[in-house]
Amino acid sequence: MIERTPYMNILTYAIMVLGLIVVLLPFVMVITAATQNLQEVNTVPYQLAPGTHFWDNLSAAWQRANLGVAMWNSLFTSVLITVLKVGIAALSAYAIVYFNNPLKHVFFWLVFITLMLPLEVRVVPTYNIAADVLQPINWFVALVTGIELHLEWNLLNSYTGLILPVVATATGTFLYRQFYMTLPDELTEAAKMDGAGAIRFFVDILLPISRTNILALGTIMFVYAWNQYLWPKLMVTDPAFKTSMVAMRALVPGENSLPEWNVSMAGALIIMLPPLIVVAVLQRWFVRGLVSTEK
Secondary structure (H helix, E strand, O other): OOOOOOOHHHHHHHHHHHHHHHHHHHHHHHHHHHHOOOHHHOOOOOOOOOOOOOOHOOOOOHHHOOHHHHHHHHHHHHHHHHHHHHHHHHHHHHHHHHHHOOOHHHHHHHHHHHHEEEEEEHHHHHHHHHHHHOHHHHHHHHHHHOOOOOOOOOOOOHHHHHHHOOOOOOOHHHHHHHHOOOOOHHHHHHHHHOOHHHHHHHHHHHHHHHHHHHHHHHHHHHHHHHOHHHHHHHHOHHHHHHOOOHHHEEEEEOOOOOOHHHHHHHHHHHHHHHHHHHHHHHHHHHHHHHHHHHH
């Protein structure tokens, strides 16, 4: 039993308020900086009082970074990455849990081990494959037949290159596996008695009861896909395919340029709005999917 006393309540609320201030202060600074002019934003010490140049800064950031194209690219790729990640994770976990394959645990642990590999370790070989997708085929044909092929297909500067190499998720597979393992065996037996095949069982039974998990994982994956910087930076050199995070680099003041942090913060405010909206809309299902024990 947890004893509640007035002093502990005061301490608890004080910690919560302090945590809220720490979390919200950067957002407040971004918003206020986006409303100030060049002189105000560079005042020392920094002033949290809002200015009157909000729309001017938004317009300047939108035009300088070409955020119209960049935001569309980020939205398009993030939605597709989210859908594919959630779908592949659900299917892979379904195969691991419900199919009687003697190697299914080996496959699961091979997938799970990839969580131990940081992005910096995987990005170079992944980029090498994306830059020449058919290289393994050329090598295999030359090894088996001695015939040297020179087939070429690269994913650079394309939506395919931004999306396809990052659609697998070990985290999603693990979360779905843990959820499927909590479902009673009677559910599977009842589906078999009703004549449901593997695909019908997955589509008509598992997916509907996995709705909260789908929305929770989808929220995480959308924010992850939207905030990607390293992979789009490597894959894209054509401005037509730049994402918002890469385009944000154009708003960061250089060494010999004016410190227009007001324009930079206005651009950051525009770019952070879509994931904030997604989290705000789906936060109820996101929390429920992570903590719910009702199966």
